[in-house]
Amino acid sequence: MSTTRASNAELPLQQYENIVIRFAGDSGDGMQITGNQFTHTAAVIGNDLATFPDFPAEIRAPAGTVPGVSGFQVRFSSSDIHTPGDQPDVLVAMNPAALAINVKDLKTGGIVIVNTGQFGERDLAKAGLASNPLTDGSLKAFRVIEIDINQRVKEALTGSPLTPKEVQRCKNFYTLGLMYWLYNRPLENTIKWLGEKFASKPDLRDANTKALQAGFNAGDIQELFQGRFEVAPCASMPKGTYRNIMGNEALAMGLVAGAELAGVPLFCGSYPITPASGILEQLASYKNYGVLTFQAEDEIAAICAAIGASYTGHLGMTSTSGPGMALKSEAMGLAVSLELPLVIVDVQRGGPSTGLPTKTEQADLLQAIFGRNSEAPIPVLACSMPSDAFDCAIEAVRIAVQYMTPVILLSDGYIANGSEPWRLPKIEDLPRFPAKFLTKVPEGGFMPYARDDKRARPWVKPGTPELEHRIGGIEKSHLTGNINYDPLNHEFMVRMRNDKVMGVRDTIPTPKPKGPDSGDLLVLGWGSTAGSIASAVEVVQARGRKVAAMHLRHVWPLPKGLDAIFARYRAILVPEMNLGQMARILRSEYGGVNFVSYPKVQGQPFFTAELVTKIEELLETKR
Amino acid sequence: MTLDNAPLTKKDLKSDQDVRWCPGCGDYAILNSVQGIMAGLGIPRHQMLFVSGIGCSSRFPYYMNTYGLHSIHGRAPAFATGIKTANPELSVWMVTGDGDGLSIGGNHFAHILRRNVDVKILLFNNEVYGLTKGQFSPTSPQGMKTKTSPMGSVERPMNPVSFALGCGASFVARTIDTHQKHMEQTLLAAAHHKGAALVEIYQNCVIFNDGFIEGVAEKSVRDEKTIDLRPGEPLVFGKARDKGLKMAGWEPAIVEAAQADTWKADHASPGPAFAMAQLQNQAGMPRPIGIFRSVAAPLFDQGMNEQVQKSIAKKGRGSLKDLVYSGEMWTVG
Numbered sequence: 026m027s028t029t030r031a032s033n034a035e036l037p038l039q040q041y042e043n044i045v046i047r048f049a050g051d052s053g054d055g056m057q058i059t060g061n062q063f064t065h066t067a068a069v070i071g072n073d074l075a076t077f078p079d080f081p082a083e084i085r086a087p088a089g090t091v092p093g094v095s096g097f098q099v100r101f102s103s104s105d106i107h108t109p110g111d112q113p114d115v116l117v118a119m120n121p122a123a124l125a126i127n128v129k130d131l132k133t134g135g136i137v138i139v140n141t142g143q144f145g146e147r148d149l150a151k152a153g154l155a156s157n158p159l160t161d162g163s164l165k166a167f168r169v170i171e172i173d174i175n176q177r178v179k180e181a182l183t184g185s186p187l188t189p190k191e192v193q194r195c196k197n198f199y200t201l202g203l204m205y206w207l208y209n210r211p212l213e214n215t216i217k218w219l220g221e222k223f224a225s226k227p228d229l230r231d232a233n234t235k236a237l238q239a240g241f242n243a244g245d246i247q248e249l250f251q252g253r254f255e256v257a258p259c260a261s262m263p264k265g266t267y268r269n270i271m272g273n274e275a276l277a278m279g280l281v282a283g284a285e286l287a288g289v290p291l292f293c294g295s296y297p298i299t300p301a302s303g304i305l306e307q308l309a310s311y312k313n314y315g316v317l318t319f320q321a322e323d324e325i326a327a328i329c330a331a332i333g334a335s336y337t338g339h340l341g342m343t344s345t346s347g348p349g350m351a352l353k354s355e356a357m358g359l360a361v362s363l364e365l366p367l368v369i370v371d372v373q374r375g376g377p378s379t380g381l382p383t384k385t386e387q388a389d390l391l392q393a394i395f396g397r398n399s400e401a402p403i404p405v406l407a408c409s410m411p412s413d414a415f416d417c418a419i420e421a422v423r424i425a426v427q428y429m430t431p432v433i434l435l436s437d438g439y440i441a442n443g444s445e446p447w448r449l450p451k452i453e454d455l456p457r458f459p460a461k462f463l464t465k466v467p468e469g470g471f472m473p474y475a476r477d478d479k480r481a482r483p484w485v486k487p488g489t490p491e492l493e494h495r496i497g498g499i500e501k502s503h504l505t506g507n508i509n510y511d512p513l514n515h516e517f518m519v520r521m522r523n524d525k526v527m528g529v530r531d532t533i534p535t536p537k538p539k540g541p542d543s544g545d546l547l548v549l550g551w552g553s554t555a556g557s558i559a560s561a562v563e564v565v566q567a568r569g570r571k572v573a574a575m576h577l578r579h580v581w582p583l584p585k586g587l588d589a590i591f592a593r594y595r596a597i598l599v600p601e602m603n604l605g606q607m608a609r610i611l612r613s614e615y616g617g618v619n620f621v622s623y624p625k626v627q628g629q630p631f632f633t634a635e636l637v638t639k640i641e642e643l644l645e646t647k648r
Numbered sequence: 649m650t651l652d653n654a655p656l657t658k659k660d661l662k663s664d665q666d667v668r669w670c671p672g673c674g675d676y677a678i679l680n681s682v683q684g685i686m687a688g689l690g691i692p693r694h695q696m697l698f699v700s701g702i703g704c705s706s707r708f709p710y711y712m713n714t715y716g717l718h719s720i721h722g723r724a725p726a727f728a729t730g731i732k733t734a735n736p737e738l739s740v741w742m743v744t745g746d747g748d749g750l751s752i753g754g755n756h757f758a759h760i761l762r763r764n765v766d767v768k769i770l771l772f773n774n775e776v777y778g779l780t781k782g783q784f785s786p787t788s789p790q791g792m793k794t795k796t797s798p799m800g801s802v803e804r805p806m807n808p809v810s811f812a813l814g815c816g817a818s819f820v821a822r823t824i825d826t827h828q829k830h831m832e833q834t835l836l837a838a839a840h841h842k843g844a845a846l847v848e849i850y851q852n853c854v855i856f857n858d859g860f861i862e863g864v865a866e867k868s869v870r871d872e873k874t875i876d877l878r879p880g881e882p883l884v885f886g887k888a889r890d891k892g893l894k895m896a897g898w899e900p901a902i903v904e905a906a907q908a909d910t911w912k913a914d915h916a917s918p919g920p921a922f923a924m925a926q927l928q929n930q931a932g933m934p935r936p937i938g939i940f941r942s943v944a945a946p947l948f949d950q951g952m953n954e955q956v957q958k959s960i961a962k963k964g965r966g967s968l969k970d971l972v973y974s975g976e977m978w979t980v981g
Binding site: 065068069071214262263264265266267268269270278281282285286290292294311312313314315316317319321322323325326327329330331332333334336337338339341355356359363448449450452455486487488489490491492493494495496497498499507508 | 663692693695697698699709710712714715716717719720723725726729733734735737738756759952953956958959962963964966969971972975976979980
């Protein structure tokens with residue numbers, strides 16, 4: 026795997042366990058592409074990695090301004106990692122605005138690579154800077170590498186048929202080339218990607234490839250750096266076949282897989298919304314898996330069409346974010362009443378209302394569990410990592426089909442756009458749960474609301490002779506499903522629907538704490554806090570603390586056996602990206618347990634360091 | 649199987665549920681006509697599916713011995729779209745009202761028509777909210793006094809036919825609950841249309857808007873006050889069938905029957921149909937019923953499924969292995 030080239034031999038190659046790079050530039054600078062390419066190459070080399078794209082809600086805010094800054098953080102490692110890292114070791118700043126808002130996150134002593142070609146007076150003014158950070162001493166805590174990328178790209182592409190403006194758009198590949206040199210990475214993957222991406226535009230392919238190589242060569246020639254760094258492949262990664270995967274992508278694949286494993290076609294009814302649109306887009310590319318994707322006129326129509334598809338024997342699903350969840354809630358209630366399988370994906374973002382569309386949050390938990398009129402119980406799952414979204418989507422489909430119920434699957438902006446290496450499952454290991462359709466009148470007559478051992482009613486495809494029946498949102502008689510306003514029947518049905526959903530506990534595992542089986546503290550997470558919690562707990566465990574971490578995938582109903590686990594720890598710390606919603610549920614479900622809520626609502630995931638501080642602080646007060 | 653292939657009778661399509669509309673409600677006549685024409689369509693009962701929203705009209709599916717889905721307020725077009733797209737084999741019928749379809753569900757109503765989903769849509773228009781007990785609806789006339797408009801409604805009414813034409817609907821018709829023969833022939837034409845077919849049915853609400861359409865639809869005045877748009881036939885009306893309509897410039901004018909234009913429901917432009925739909929706003933003009941528009945247009949449900957089939961033909965049916973083992977992969981160990 027080593028790609029060290031002879032010409033660089035005179036420069037020392039320093040080994041690092043892991044490195045965090047943040048690429049930052051204008052929305053139009055192509056930082057997401059740069060970050061993705063770097064990630065891809067790191068993945069293929071065999072590093073463990075985690076990424077965190079952070080982009081503005083505006084598609085193209087005015088060039089050079091702070092609101093227009095787009096960032097992509099990638100952490101690549103020779104050991105097992107769970108998060109994209111708290112602080113970058115390296116910041117690549119393509120303009121003053123990118124430098125100004127990102128440099129405060131950089132590690133002391135970290136490297137800043139600055140494109141001086143974009144540091145004129147007008148550029149500084151656009152970024153709202155009164156003085157030039159390159160000369161005013163504000164960067165003295167860092168190693169600043171100044172390079173006029175605008176000029177270098179222009180020189181490198183002399184003779185290119187591209188216009189000067191197009192030439193400047195190759196800056197990101199020059200920068201990427203430079204970073205490849207610095208971290209001793211091969212260019213081949215990106216060259217191959219450019220070849221495919223610009224297959225029909227050879228001028229762009231050639232120019233970007235040339236810029237990439239020029240950036241790489243600049244590392245050799247220009248003596249910008251004192252040395253190069255290397256992060257070896259991650260030896261502790263389990264054997265297997267891997268690919269890099271983003272959360273939305275994994276979730277979409279999981280839904281397709283889930284439908285296949287249930288033996289029913291998938292129907293996606295969705296309306297575009299950040300950060301969930303990627304799921305609809307991904308599913309639209311899976312038509313050859315028999316997937317129907319319906320881009321509806323609004324969020325309500327999206328879920329209603331999905332319910333309609335479920336009635337016909339498809340697995341209906343809809344994907345959205347918080348505002349869309351609010352709009353869909355009436356239809357979710359209908360799905361509860363109809364008792365049809367349905368998967369509702371909520372990729373959470375900052376709220377309320379439009380809130381922070383491109384930032385992450387976990388504040389839809391109570392909405393997911395309780396946010397409907399009347400008694401309308403729905404099982405709720407939450408994915409923890411990009412690759413976990415695949416497994417969670419399959420599990421959501423399983424519950425929906427086996428229990429004839431809508432299921433809510435929570436993701437969030439951090440998972441949706443983040444990526445990590447995914448160890449591909451063996452196909453034969455995936456669980457199969459074929460849907461059982463009723464195809465003829467059973468002995469004793471057909472009852473649309475009869476129940477099986479899971480309290481699920483029969484699924485009948487319209488088009489099946491002799492099983493014609495009507496379903497609707499009006500309360501139904503037990504067994505027959507006919508309209509019924511009787512008080513006792515209503516209570517019976519309310520309890521039946523609730524018991525059915527609570528019965529999901531019979532088929533879900535009890536999670537296991539990682540770390541000591543009992544002790545001072547259990548850090549309990551759900552959703553995308555998993556990585557930060559795992560990292561923080563590893564740190565404090567290494568310091569000899571009796572602290573364990575546990576993660577909840579099924580957030581409603583909660584799995585059996587949690588009370589016994591909670592009883593073994595003196596306190597349970599619950600970090601969440603909301604004001605303590607899970608802690609509130611836990612307190613109401615498990616009286617007498619000392620739950621300590623640790624909320625953070627900044628549109629950003631938890632840093633490992635702040636969790637470590639919180640855990641240690643709690644342990645101190647315990648003594 | 650022999651039973652399934654036997655021709656259906658009206659009785660076969662009656663469900664075992666008691667019909668619970670008010671005595672004298674126009675819905676009974678519509679139910680009767682629908683059951684009548686559907687029995688003769690040659691479609692097996694188990695292939696029929698009725699979808700509705702909320703309102704008096706939306707109880708309809710419970711009374712049909714077919715598959716049925718009574719959904720939520722205004723959203724029936726979205727359910728119907730999902731159903732028909734997922735299973736184009738089904739004969740999907742949607743029942744809605746002026747409040748359900750045009751007020752809370754106006755958005756979805758527009759989209760099912762423009763997409764041309766192959767669903768037959770029956771819009772019961774009684775110009776009032778029935779199930780919520782008598783508030784004005786989007787089709788109520790200006791000045792109508794109700795509990796929520798004690799001084800008379802300020803709103804201008806919506807014309808469902810004009811709206812549907814504006815959405816690009818491929819089939820638009822209107823009929824009257826008390827005119828059984830006309831209703832049945834209109835429903836039959838809708839049933840045979842390939843694509844979204846809207847039939848607006850003037851439907852009397854005996855409790856909250858009794859007789860609202862009597863001035864036009866009552867048997868003794870009907871021939872004088874309405875004109876039946878029949879494609880390929882002259883635009884003639886009147887008890888003695890002595891009057892006709894003819895386009896004079898941009899507007900239809902009343903002429904002697906002999907000079908009447910021949911009605912065409914498939915003009916390249918929906919303009920003539922739109923002109924007919926707006927006649928009711930002009931004093932002395934007959935109220936058009938019958939078929940305003942009937943044109944061939946690509947079917948949404950078919951188009952969606954064709955893309956799936958094309959993709960499978962081109963790439964092959966994807967397997968779980970293809971799905972998971974994709975993209976750039978590498979091996980550890």
